[in-house]
Amino acid sequence: MASNKPALEGPVATVAPADNLPYGHGLGESGEAERSWGEWNPTEETVRPVRGRHRVAKQRGLARSSTVLGVGVIAAVGAGGIATAQDKPAVSISLPDVIADNLPDATSLPGMGSSSTAERDTASEVLAQAPLTSAGLTAADSEQGTTAGEALRARILQQAEQQQAEADATQKAATETAAAVEAASQAKKQQTAAEKEAAEAKAKAKAEAEAKAEAERLAKLAASYALPTSSYTITSTFGQAGSLWSSGQHTGLDFAAPTGTPVKAVHSGTVKSAGWSGSYGYRTVLELDDGTEIWYAHQSSMTVTAGQKVSTGDVIGRVGATGNVTGPHLHLEVHTAGGAGVDPMAWLNGKGINP
Missing domain, CATH: 2.70.70.10 (Glucose Permease (Domain IIA))
Known part of the structure; x- marks a missing residue:
């Protein structure tokens, strides 16, 4: 879009030239145009000094060219030249029908033609091809040429791998716990079996010892007792x-x-x-x-x-x-x-x- 000159900062006023106002409307007693906040009459008091070479052209009335006024108003609005009007009372501007009817077509203005549409289409294509966001990109990703989508995909995969690793660790811990419980149960069973076997062995040994002691006692008794006869x-x-x-x-x-x-x-x-x-x-x-x-x-x-x-x-x-x-x-x-x-x-x- 073509650029326009920035509007002058400071109070803005508009004026209706005397030679174009019907029936002397807006004139004071001296015949000069009456000033108001709707006038456009820059002076040394209302215009700030600016750098560069600028000059204020003499007003020659709206009759010379209604297009100039329309372009000036549009340029002033587009460039923000009336921003300082916020400090002053709002003044409505009314244009004669002849001015409104003779306003130029927007496409004929600088920067508003077909070239502007092509530029917007090109910008849209570039925007569509660009990453949705670069918020997730790190400095290393940027250096490696990684796109935001690839970075997001990598982070999703990394998070999924982390969650899978945590699930595997939990499953492993549960398996180890179950194995430990089973091992403890088997150890307890083995211990019980060993204790039972030891008790049985002890009882057997005791029985054998008692039998041996009885045999010894009977042998001793036999040594002191005898059969009453023989060949019987x-x-x-x-x-x-x-x-x-x-x-x-x-x-x-x-x-x-x-x-x-x-x-x-x-x-x-x-x-x-x-x-x-x-x-x-x-x-x-x-x-x-x-x-x-x-x-x-x-x-x-x-x-x-x-x-x-x-x-x-x-x-x-x-x-x-x-x-x-x-x-x-x-x-x-x-x-x-x-x-x-x-x-x-x-x-x-x-x-x-x-x-």
């Missing part, structure tokens, strides 16, 4: 029912053996009695230190007497068939200190002896 066969057991016994059941343990087979003391003790005892035949009663009595019946002979001390394994008589019998055998009974009969087989087993 068990023919009747304790509590066995039958008509052969007067009580209806057997009260002892029968060792069938040849007549004359030695009968031995099962443990050390004192001979309480030795002699004939009715249906028992020849019977020896051996009393142990704890009061238990061992009865040996149906002997063919006896080699001890009452009050005699004997030791484990000593011969106290011989196998026979005296009394109420059907053949040679040793009838063995065991009675507690209170006199009650017990199973001889169980008693011998408790002493480490297995008939």
Whole structure:
């Protein structure tokens, strides 16, 4: 667009020339044009000194050229020459129809023609091709020739990568936590299993130790207890029912053996009695230190007497068939200190002896 000369700063006034006002309108008593804030009559008092070579052309009236006034008004408005009018009261300007009708076409004015439209189109194309914004560009981006769109895309990708990295880190932490919990659970299970195994091993070891101790005890007892005879066969057991016994059941343990087979003391003790005892035949009663009595019946002979001390394994008589019998055998009974009969087989087993 073509440039216009800047308007003079300072108060602006307009005037209607006297030779063009009908019927002397606007004239004072002296016949001169009456001044008002609507006059255009620059003077030394109203015009500031400006630099350069300027001169004020004499007014020759609006009749000379209405175009000059129109162009002047447009130029003054476009250049902001009436900015100082804000300090003065607003004055309306009215133009005769003849002036308005003869105003030049805008396209004929300097800078307002077709060249101005081409310039605007070119500027629009340049603006369309330019980046939307350069606010996101850094100095490094500018040096590398990065556009705002590329910089924005790079920052979006960087933010997405950062968010993905954070999500991966969170997932990794959750996985590690789950793995740690699972590992702790497995460790606890293993510890429980190990404790159970250790307890079982301890119980087994204890049982083995107890069994060993019992075996040692029985071995010691066996060393102090002995079988009542040898070369025998068990023919009747304790509590066995039958008509052969007067009580209806057997009260002892029968060792069938040849007549004359030695009968031995099962443990050390004192001979309480030795002699004939009715249906028992020849019977020896051996009393142990704890009061238990061992009865040996149906002997063919006896080699001890009452009050005699004997030791484990000593011969106290011989196998026979005296009394109420059907053949040679040793009838063995065991009675507690209170006199009650017990199973001889169980008693011998408790002493480490297995008939």
